[in-house]
Amino acid sequence: MTVSYKRTNYCGELRAEHVNKTVTLAGWVQRRRDHGNLIFIDLRDRAGIVQVVFNPQVDPVSHDLAQKLRNEYVMALSGTVRLRPKDAVNPRLATGEVEVYACSLDILSQAATPPFAIEDETDASEDIRLKYRYLDLRRSSIQKNFFIRHRATIAVRNYFDKLGFLEIETPFLTKSTPEGARDFLVPSRLSRGEFYALPQSPQLFKQILMVAGMDKYFQIVKCFRDEDLRADRQPEFTQIDVEMSFVTREDIISLAEGMMVEIYRSTLGIDLPTPIPRLSYAEAMSRFGKDAPDLRFGMELKDVSDLAARTEFKVFKSALESGGCVKAIAVSGMKEFPRSRQDELVDYVKVFAAKGLAWLHHTPSGLTSPIAKFIDEGILREIATRIGSNAGDYIMFVADKPKVAHDALGNLRLKLARELGLIPADKLAFTWVLDFPLFHYNDEEQRLESEHHPFTSPLPEDLPLLDKDPLKVRAQAYDLVLNGTEIGGGSIRIHDSELQTKIFALLNIGETDARQKFGFLLDALSYGAPPHGGIAMGFDRIIMLLCGATSIRDVIGFPKTQKGICAMTDAPSPVDLKQLRELGIKVDLG
Numbered sequence: 001m002t003v004s005y006k007r008t009n010y011c012g013e014l015r016a017e018h019v020n021k022t023v024t025l026a027g028w029v030q031r032r033r034d035h036g037n038l039i040f041i042d043l044r045d046r047a048g049i050v051q052v053v054f055n056p057q058v059d060p061v062s063h064d065l066a067q068k069l070r071n072e073y074v075m076a077l078s079g080t081v082r083l084r085p086k087d088a089v090n091p092r093l094a095t096g097e098v099e100v101y102a103c104s105l106d107i108l109s110q111a112a113t114p115p116f117a118i119e120d121e122t123d124a125s126e127d128i129r130l131k132y133r134y135l136d137l138r139r140s141s142i143q144k145n146f147f148i149r150h151r152a153t154i155a156v157r158n159y160f161d162k163l164g165f166l167e168i169e170t171p172f173l174t175k176s177t178p179e180g181a182r183d184f185l186v187p188s189r190l191s192r193g194e195f196y197a198l199p200q201s202p203q204l205f206k207q208i209l210m211v212a213g214m215d216k217y218f219q220i221v222k223c224f225r226d227e228d229l230r231a232d233r234q235p236e237f238t239q240i241d242v243e244m245s246f247v248t249r250e251d252i253i254s255l256a257e258g259m260m261v262e263i264y265r266s267t268l269g270i271d272l273p274t275p276i277p278r279l280s281y282a283e284a285m286s287r288f289g290k291d292a293p294d295l296r297f298g299m300e301l302k303d304v305s306d307l308a309a310r311t312e313f314k315v316f317k318s319a320l321e322s323g324g325c326v327k328a329i330a331v332s333g334m335k336e337f338p339r340s341r342q343d344e345l346v347d348y349v350k351v352f353a354a355k356g357l358a359w360l361h362h363t364p365s366g367l368t369s370p371i372a373k374f375i376d377e378g379i380l381r382e383i384a385t386r387i388g389s390n391a392g393d394y395i396m397f398v399a400d401k402p403k404v405a406h407d408a409l410g411n412l413r414l415k416l417a418r419e420l421g422l423i424p425a426d427k428l429a430f431t432w433v434l435d436f437p438l439f440h441y442n443d444e445e446q447r448l449e450s451e452h453h454p455f456t457s458p459l460p461e462d463l464p465l466l467d468k469d470p471l472k473v474r475a476q477a478y479d480l481v482l483n484g485t486e487i488g489g490g491s492i493r494i495h496d497s498e499l500q501t502k503i504f505a506l507l508n509i510g511e512t513d514a515r516q517k518f519g520f521l522l523d524a525l526s527y528g529a530p531p532h533g534g535i536a537m538g539f540d541r542i543i544m545l546l547c548g549a550t551s552i553r554d555v556i557g558f559p560k561t562q563k564g565i566c567a568m569t570d571a572p573s574p575v576d577l578k579q580l581r582e583l584g585i586k587v588d589l590g
Contacts, residue, residue, distance in 0.1 A: 005076055012048020014095045018081040023100060025050070026076040026108070028138065029069050030118070039066045043075070043100075044118075046143050051090075051099040052077060062105035072111035072118065078104045126553070130567040133558055145547045145555045148267045152543060153220060155266035156240055159259050165216040165242075170205040172198060172222070177517050182226035184235070192584040198224035201536055203453060204521050206243040207493055210532040211524045217243045220539065229562045234540065234552060236560075242490070243534035249476055249492055252533050253432060256480060256488060259537070260430075267546055270428075276480070278432040289410020291436070294484025295429035297422045299413050301327045301406070302387045308399065313374040315358060319399035326399040327409055330362075330389035333420040337361065337394055348415065349398060354408035358397040362389045414484065425548075431481050435459070438475040439506070447508045452477050454503055455521075456491040457533075470506055480537070487542050490535030497525040 008024045027045035034040075039054040054066040062077070069075065079102040090096035115132055116124035120141040129136040136142060157167070176183045176197035183197040199205075201223050209217045219241045226235060240259070244251065257274045264270040277295075284293050287300045308316035308326035316326050337359070346357045360369045360380070367380040375383075389395050396412065398405045417423050438458050439448040448470060450456065458466065462473045476492035494500045500522065504514040514522065543555040553559040561567055580587065 007076075010047035011043050011045045011050040012094060014050050014081055014098050014100070016083065016097050019083055019098060021081050022078060022103075023081055024076065024078045025052070025100065027074070028111075028118075029071055029073045029075060031071060032066075032069050034067075037063075039063060039069075041066065041069060041075075043077075044138075044140075046140075048094055048140070050093075050095040051084075052079065053099050053101050054105070055101060058101050059103045059105075062102050065105050065107065066102070068107065070111065072114055073107060074109035074111070076106045076108055077102045126551075127561065127567060130553070130559065130561060133568045137557070142554060145543065145549060146557070148546055149543045149555055151267045152263050152539075152546065155262050156218075156220060156259060156539075159262045160216075160218045160242075163216070163255075165218045166214055167219055168209060168214065168217050169219065170199070170202040170221065174199050174205075175517075177204070184224045184226050187583040187585055189583055200225050201239065202241050203455065204518070206241060206534060207455065207521065207529075207532065208524050210243055210245045210493075210495075211527065211529045213245075213530075215245045217241075217534075229560070229564060234556060234560055235564050237552075237556075238539040240488075240537040240539050241534070242536070243532060245530040245532045247492075247531070247533055249434075249478060249533065252490055252492075252535050253478060256490075256535050256537065260480075260542075263542065263546070272428070272430070276430045276432055278434055280435045281433055281437065281474075282435070284431075284433050285406050285410075289406040289408075289413060290484070291433055292479065292481045292484055292486040293410075293431065293433075294414060294417075294423070295431055296424055296427045296483055297417050299329050299331065299417060299422070301329055301409050301413070304328050304383055304386060304397070307379055307383050307386070308397075310379055311375045313358075313371055315356065315371075316397075316399050319401075322401075324399060324401045325405055326397055327405045328383070328387055328395050328397045329409055329413055330387045330393045330395050331416050331420070332390070332393050333422065334394050334416075345396075345412065349408040349412055352408040352411055353404045354398050354400055356398075357408075357412075358399070360384075360395040360397075362391055362393045362395060364391045367395070427483075429483055433479045433481055434477075435474045436477045436479075437471065438462075438473040438477075439470055441471060448506055450503075450507060451475060452489065452491060454507055454509070455493050455500070457494045457499075466502065466506065476533070478535070480535075482542075482545055485541055485545065486538070487545070488535055488537035490533065492531070492533035495525060495529040495531050497522055497529075500525060 005026060006024065007026050011025055011027055014023070025043060027043045030042035030044040030049055032039065032041050037056055041052040041054065042049050043052050054063040056063040079100040081098050081100055084097060084099050114135050115128060116122050118135060118138045120139060173186060173196040176185065176195060181200060183200065186196040186198065188194050188196060202219060202221055206217055221239060221241050222236055223239055224236050227233065229235065257276055261272045261274060264272050281291055284291050289301050303325060304327065305320060305325045309320055319326060349357045358371050360367045360372060362384055367384060372380065383395065387395055398408045437451050438456060440451050442449045452475065457476045459474045459476055465473045477489065478491065479486050479489040481487065494503065501514065540552040540556055544552045547555055549555055558566065558568065
């Protein structure tokens with residue numbers, strides 16, 4: 001008997017209140033079981049699984065047809081919802097109290113044996129799952145991520161709509177301004193030898209929208225960066241982009257906090273406490289060694305330079321004499337520290353340019369280690385007190401330039417916390433990081449570079465330092481961090497064309513170069529620009545953290561691998577020579 005494809009219900013919706021109702025369902029066969037005359041099918045759609053019973057006494061035709069069903073066949077059926085016998089209730093299923101007795105069946109599509117089981121948990125490699133992404137997306141554990149993503153998208157749009165924002169689309173084909181990551185370039189057929197760039201962000205356009213008087217802009221937008229990949233990066237990603245006129249830093253921070261509250265309430269039913277705590281950049285680096293610190297656990301970095309100066313340990317003295325520092329962390333839960341483990345951690349900190357790693361063991365009878373003989377017992381006790389170590393802890397030191405010490409110990413802190421299980425998985429630790437430096441110095445190119453981007457406004461009180469000591473100038477910038485992951489960042493922008501020109505000059509961007517790259521922005525600023533600022537939130541990262549996923553690839557429909565390849569379509573791939581000739585391009589593989 002042919003079944004109408006007009007479903008009355010999703011499989012996962014059925015409950016006891018549907019008993020005795022006739023329903024039409026459609027979906028995929030999760031599994032098939034023959035029990036004598038009865039055939040049981042677990043039928044799956046995006047809402048869940050329900051058990052379907054084919055009984056020859058109810059409908060012999062559909063029962064015979066059901067014998068042909070195999071995993072991942074697509075089927076449609078009609079049947080009556082019944083309560084399961086009490087001893088057959090499945091508490092692991094939301095539909096576990098009921099089952100559907102089929103009275104008709106259509107096999108809509110057969111399926112080859114999939115390369116991995118369509119189950120919540122799978123041991124299939126990520127490469128295989130991405131190659132067969134359409135199968136991976138059938139798994140309910142992955143589908144749940146996209147329900148959360150959808151609800152978060154709606155929450156964001158509703159939030160900004162209620163506050164009077166306009167969602168305005170900005171171009172994907174735009175001008176290359178290579179001041180940050182590498183651009184993805186798109187050749188122009190009509191202007192041979194010239195290229196568009198895919199936007200790394202809508203930064204310049206949203207600033208121009210403020211000059212245009214749009215006042216409140218937002219966009220959920222795709223952005224593109226040709227950079228090396230890792231678990232929380234993709235070459236194309238989605239961000240929530242926001243800009244407002246006539247605002248201060250506090251206005252943007254308050255707006256972003258309200259948005260995060262709405263996202264968590266709408267998706268997980270969690271009420272986030274606000275205001276979110278704040279750290280200065282200097283404090284974040286000093287205490288945690290990172291500008292995106294994980295605050296879910298302690299093990300803070302402590303400066304013991306003054307105490308180290310009073311020791312006879314040459315490694316400490318040498319670092320201090322060359323303008324460095326000595327910083328330390330206290331590590332709990334390490335029951336033993338054999339030589340092999342010591343060597344492993346020394347090699348680890350060397351990755352971050354540290355010359356080595358010294359240590360002390362805080363035993364009930366005192367502090368011991370090969371370096372203890374160079375340190376007075378009273379100083380050892382002072383070190384232990386300052387760091388807050390307890391009996392059983394290991395104290396680990398890095399003596400080097402501040403940047404190296406922070407980088408090495410900050411990463412070691414995270415590594416050991418993960419390995420020792422010190423990070424509570426169910427804790428949410430938000431923080432704002434403020435007062436970033438406006439510039440950093442590129443030793444290789446021997447010039448200043450923007451810490452964020454060249455359109456960030458300095459703190460007003462630091463403006464005199466632009467001429468005297470630009471590396472001490474702080475920015476009106478702010479990053480939002482969750483559990484050690486930066487999920488958003490923004491700034492108050494420069495709205496004065498003279499100040500913008502001055503910043504370009506400090507960045508060694510000459511007037512001709514500035515006009516070529518940013519002339520349209522400089523022109524726009526000269527026609528009366530309001531004070532403005534904004535923020536960009538990494539939407540994929542937010543969803544990853546909402547879902548408890550370990551990779552943003554689990555919350556993006558069709559992600560790229562860590563090599564930037566779409567395993568399903570095999571992109572990027574060669575193109576026809578005719579296409580290249582039309583674009584005036586020759587490929588040099590050398």
